[in-house]
């Protein structure tokens with residue numbers, strides 16, 4: 001029986017080993033076909049990463065195209081902007097709005113003029129006029145530094161912000177990046193909604209003559225009905241800032257200028273001024289405005305004027 005059973009097992013074992021062998025072959029074949037299929041999947045990713053540098057390089061080329069455009073920096077239309085919802089920009093004043101509610105009267109809204117791409121879409125120049133103007137231009141360009149105005153405006157605005165914050169004055173900014181799309185009316189709305197005690201717009205000038213130079217301070221003309229309630233306060237603030245700019249820089253500047261044509265003024269419900277730091281079309285002043293020491297003087301003078309205005313309220 002013993003032998004017999006042993007004999008009887010042999011065909012079973014042979015069958016089993018063949019069966020196991022076949023299963024093994026099938027499994028290996030299956031794995032092999034999976035391994036061969038796999039490389040097809042990750043090949044898609046390099047195509048995606050190729051697109052990123054292309055977008056970046058075209059973005060950095062844009063500002064040069066506007067170099068000859070800006071004589072009157074505030075009024076000239078600029079290249080069509082890439083439509084970009086200003087969600088980021090809108091989020092900024094919302095955050096500072098909350099912070100501002102307790103001491104509203106002390107909040108200063110700084111508006112570094114322009115942005116990387118202008119927006120030629122039209123908006124109304126003010127609540128009591130049918131006139132329209134491009135939403136925002138990209139400004140002038142340094143004749144020697146080749147620096148776009150929107151870059152200089154933000155550099156100096158951040159220094160003013162530091163000066164004010166150091167003095168315990170609350171500051172909000174319409175932008176802290178160049179990649180925004182905020183019209184001049186929207187910038188005024190941001191100051192209105194934040195309940196700013198004063199809105200200070202920072203710009204640099206351009207002129208057809210390379211000899212024209214000097215800072216100036218613009219304020220809304222009382223001839224425009226919409227700005228009547230803020231005309232006196234704005235004029236006062238402009239005067240303080242001009243005087244302190246003279247002291248800080250040791251130069252006379254070009255004085256004050258009343259304007260009725262600026263959307264950013266006409267839509268404002270809070271006192272508002274616009275500082276033209278100097279002329280980027282004047283080679284010497286263009287270079288001077290990019291020097292750290294001079295930028296500090298400008299920021300100090302403007303902050304002194306703002307502080308005096310706040311104390312006078």
Ligand SMILES: [Zn+2]
Nearest residue numbers: 073113139203
């Ligand atoms: Zn400007």
